[in-house]
Amino acid sequence: MKKRFIAGAVCPACQKQDTLRWWKENDIEIVECVECQHTDRRVPQSVEQSEHLAKDKKQQVIGIFKPE
Template identity: 50%
Template structure:
């Protein structure tokens, strides 16, 4: 089953600087934000998931569209 992607109004891609090109969806309790123009992706896990991440692993921070 594919996830429905939602666009983030007014968001600007940090990679290519395109506006209104950022789509968001959830994959396995992880929020995924992707630019549909250049493919740049950012991921953020839920707090419950982050608590199980080992110290040597990294989870990308929360995406805040400006």
């Protein structure tokens, strides 16, 4: 998997610029700061709109199964 730096981006935790790298793992976008190791994960919109993630039934998504 190829990790790419996000030019000009500022880490929300340590406020340092040009320290964030981005990559996709099992269709989940991951952004990580190489300075303070702050991590942010984003699932695809199709998963965010899923009935399993409705506000009254909030569940944690660990990964997305894709049969091959």
